[in-house]
Every structure is written in C-alpha cells, then in structure tokens.
Amino acid sequence: GAVVSQHPSRVICKSGTSVKIECRSLDFQATTMFWYRQFPKQSLMLMATSNEGSKATYEQGVEKDKFLINHASLTLSTLTVTSAHPEDSSFYICSARRGAKYEQYFGPGTRLTVT
C-alpha cells in the first residue's frame, strides 16, 4: 500500500507554454500533498504544501502565479508550470501524507525539460 504516482514521467515543452504534472495517491486518501523540486546532484527543495480543498502554501521565493497547484480531491494534486522557461527545467517530485501519521510517500518524479 501507500503508492503515489506521477504523470508524466518525462515532458519536454517549448518556452512560453504551460505544462501540467499530476500526482495521485493510488491506494489511500491524502489530505496533504507536497511538491518538491530537485536540481542535479542536489537535495529536494520544498516548493509548496497542498491541502485538499484549500489554497496551497508556498515556500518563500516560490512564485505562486508561476507554479499553480490544485488539490481538488483526496487523491489528486496537480502542478502547472505556467509560461515555462529553460530555467524551470528540473526534476519535480510530489509526496502525499497518509492521514494523521507522519510518513510522506513519494512519487517517482517528473523530469521537465523546457526548450
């Protein structure tokens, strides 16, 4: 149990376009989902915390108008990178919190390349 999926696993888009990444908890309900960004050979950087049915909480320095997060159901959160630029190219990882316990379960990540 506690499986989190992400789609797509890889995406290439042109500069100026928008791209949506989905994060799903497959076998549990996730009241909270998290979105991370990871640059090569670096650690995970938390971008935002997403609670079902409410607005996401963004970390300092993360542009909320550029990285739109929607958590419309207990099993799905989406991250939309708007007007993508080459510097947005990165590995994006989501995680989901299962109920009141402290484990976060991670998705396999999405590699975004902006050309």
Place this chain on the structure above:
Amino acid sequence: AQTVTQSQPEMSVQEAETVTLSCTYDTSESDYYLFWYKQPPSRQMILVIRQEAYKQQNATENRFSVNFQKAAKSFSLKISDSQLGDAAMYFCAYRRASEGAQKLVFGQGTRLTINP
C-alpha cells in the same frame, strides 16, 4: 529555523562491509522525527528508517540502524553487510512532531558507492 547537515558529499564502501553516514541537525524543539531516505538512480525516494525523538532506543530495520544522540543532535545511519543495491543518494530529514507541522527538512545528501 531547523537545519539538517550532511557533511559527507560522497562515501564508498566495499561490498559486505559496514559504512556509517553522518547527519547533524539544529532545532529548538524537544519532540520531532528524524528520517533517512534513499534515492537510487531511478530517483524514487524510499524511506529507509525513522526515529522518534522521544524514544531513546535506536531504530533498526534489518541491515540498517541509526545512532541517535539527542543531546549532540546527531543522527547517523549504519549500513551493515553492504550490498550493491545499497548504492544511492541518502538524505537525512527532520520533521517537527507538533500537529500541522508537516514539512520535511532535508540535508544535502550523501552519495554512497558500493565497490564490488
């Protein structure tokens, strides 16, 4: 703000030997959780082991064990009988225990290489 520091960017060990990865953290909280995550080349984050700060006993999961020194704010991971599949990036992480405090704070990571 809480911080997590992994001072070893890279470590290597011979297969079947034992290796210890270091982690220190800074917090003013008394109740919190500590974790070690493994990120293999697939990039999938895998929880290796967790420790509740209020528990004095060190956590153990098969070949993986921790040395939790609360006063020193140290949380090292020992991998015994290293296997080729243990090769990965290892991240130490901290989380406050209070309700609503859900954010994980990660260290910089240690890349572990297993030599056959």
